[in-house]
Amino acid sequence: MSNPNKARGDRWERSVLDFLREVFGRAAIRPRQEGHIDVGDVHLSPWALQLKDEASHNFSGYLNDAEKQAAAAGEPFAAAVVKRRRYSVDRGYVVMTLATFRRATARLRRAEELLLRANSDLFDKHMSENLKENENR
Incomplete structure (x- = not known):
């Protein structure tokens, strides 16, 4: 090239x-x-x-x-x-932008809250996976 x-x-x-x-x-x-x-x-x-x-x-x-x-x-x-x-x-x-960060974070938090309300076992699995990801950083 x-x-x-x-x-x-x-x-x-x-x-x-x-x-x-x-x-x-x-x-x-x-x-x-x-x-x-x-x-x-x-x-x-x-x-x-x-x-x-x-x-x-x-x-x-x-x-x-x-x-x-x-x-x-x-x-x-x-x-x-x-x-x-x-x-x-x-x-x-x-x-x-800060506005984009706020909108994306609001969307993530809303999705996690809905998951918790809909199925606490899946929410617990989701949080467990997040902990594993954080440990492997």
């Missing part, structure tokens, strides 16, 4: 996609771009992700682009996934 910036960006996209697929399998996808409408680099519904591997960061611009892409993709949440220099993929930055 003759453009080194494009090659670096493509490597970052593959790394992030591989990392997400370790847990989410084929639910994490690289959407096909349709014409001139940009729908983001990676989707993991309900997220549309804008991936960036640049030496200097423009978080505001990344988020503006990610939010436009999420809207175009019909996804409710947008975030930028930014390469952190000299670190592995799992140490990259995930950048979102």
